[in-house]
Amino acid sequence: MRLDCCFNIEDLRQLARQRLPRPIFDFLEGGADDEWTIRRNAERFDAYPLMPRTLVDVSAIDTRTRLLGRDTAWPVVVAPTGANALFHHTGEAAVARAAAESGIFYTAATMSNQSLEEIGTLVDAPRIFQVYVFRDRGLTEALVERCRASRYDALCVTVDTPLSGNRERDRRNGMSMPPRWTPTNLWQFAVRPRWSLNSLLRTHFEIANFRGAAKGAAAGSGPVLQYVNSQFDRTLTWKDAGWLAAKWNGPFALKGILSVDDARRALDIGASAIWLSNHGGRQADGVPAPVDCLAAIRAAVGDRIEIILDGGVRRGTHVLKALALGANACAIGRPPLYGLAAGGQAGVERALGILRSELERDMALIGCPTLKDVGSHFLAPALDT
Ligand SMILES: Cc1cc2nc3c(=O)[nH]c(=O)nc-3n(C[C@H](O)[C@H](O)[C@H](O)COP(=O)(O)O)c2cc1C
Incomplete structure (x- = not known):
């Protein structure tokens, strides 16, 4: 298959x-435990049929909106995903450039292979930085100050990762970072010679935001990764999230919220956005699909938060x-990575282009020319699927 023969995600x-x-x-695609949550995430959209309105002038479709204090060309955000050099040697740069071309927010991940400064100088487009509150609060503070210096528009803190989820595909495959070739997996790399050659000759694999952070670890990403993993903090509470929001003092999102109570608490600490997410099914398995949590959360928080x-x-x-159920925007994790793996920056552009043209076509087909018009009146009664 070729890139130009890809017509959907x-x-x-x-x-x-x-x-x-x-x-x-498998690292890209997989999730925790039985991957029930991953399957539900996609399937549950089927429970909410759209109800079209007819005889509406849809000669001009306007997908522009505002989010986290910035204008954005259409209501989709590229979600944070670590270690993009695994999927293509051009890594985060390719994804960030494609997002900028499309006029949408790019979220740089703490665990990226290019540093937040490198990504910052590449694109002058709406940018979010995804951060963790680490055990060593000084490490988090330093990242926040670097974001400020690199003029990131918003900060998002991931709150569903007190530790890493149980990803059995990765354990079975002996997946490590950077990937190691062993007698048992050598064949799997050998049958993908293009990726393997690029990986050997063109990929510089490092957890770039922590260059030199762990003593003696600068020589390789393995020890740096161990160091960063040891920094995940199981004692994290709302007090720490409030501390971070106050420290950043700008547009601030909490990523990984699913419950109404947590959404209310996000309001209490002055967050500007709730990022409804189960980490793409990679953390807790058996939790609800975000789309099923949306209407109740919007009803609870009203218009006070994005x-x-x-x-x-x-x-x-x-x-x-x-x-229509109440979100201001959606975010996508795997779709840009499928594009990246399929064809570098051109592949990410293809992924974003497909979604954007689908959205424009769908708005016209249901009689909704601008995003201001979207609301629950475009939904038929939910199905019991
Ligand atoms: C390969 C991969 C790496 C990810 N890395 C991070 C990360 O470093 N930080 C984070 O907050 N979320 C991370 N996520 C979760 C995404 O930000 C997002 O919540 C999720 O992928 C959305 O689901 P989707 O893939 O179905 O679009 C990652 C997801 C994937 C697939």
Whole structure:
């Protein structure tokens, strides 16, 4: 399959599967435990049919909106995903550039292979930085100050990761960072020669935001990763989230909220956005699909806070459904990575282009020319699927 023969996100996923060695594709695709949550994330959009309105002038479709204090061309955010160099040697730079071309927010991950400063100088587009509150608060404070210096627009703190989820595919594949070739997995890399050659000759794999952070670890990403993993803090509470919001003192999102109570508490600490997410099913398995939590959360918080939703967004109709249920925007994690693996920056552009044109077409088809018009009146009664 070629990139120009990919007509939807599923096609890009198939092409990514053809391009990546099995352990790498599994790292991208997989989730925790039985992966029930991953399946639900996508399936649950089917429970909310759209109700079209007819005889509306849809000659001009306007997808622009505002989010976290910035204008954005359409209501989708590229979600934070670590270690993008695994999927293509051009890594985060390719994804950030494609997001900028498309006029949407790019979220740089703490665990990226290019540093937040490198990404910052590459693109002058809306940018979020995803941070963790680490055991060593000084480490988090330093990242926050670096974001300020690099003029990031917003900070998002991931709150669903007191420790890493149980990703059995990675354990079975012996997945490590950087990937190690062993007698048992050598064949899986050998059958993907293009990826393997690029990985050997062109990929500089490091957890770039922590260059030199761990004593004696600068020589390799393995020890740095161990050091960063040891910094995840199981004692984290709302007090720490409030501390971080006050320290940043700018547009601030909490990523990983699913419950109404937590959404209310996000309001209490002065967050500007709730990022409704289950980490794409990679953390706790057996938790609800974000789309099922959306209406109740919007009803509880009213218009006092923005809502970003991620998890299973693969179609323009999914974006429309989320907006009709009360989200301000959706975020996408795997779709840009499928594109990246399928064809570098051109592949990410393809993924974003597909979603954007689907959204524009779907808005016209349901008689909704601007995002101001989106509301629950575009939803038919929910199905009991
Ligand atoms: C390969 C991969 C790496 C990820 N890394 C991070 C991360 O470093 N920080 C984070 O907050 N979320 C991370 N996520 C979760 C995404 O930000 C997002 O919540 C999720 O992918 C959305 O679901 P979707 O993939 O179905 O769109 C990662 C997801 C994937 C697939």
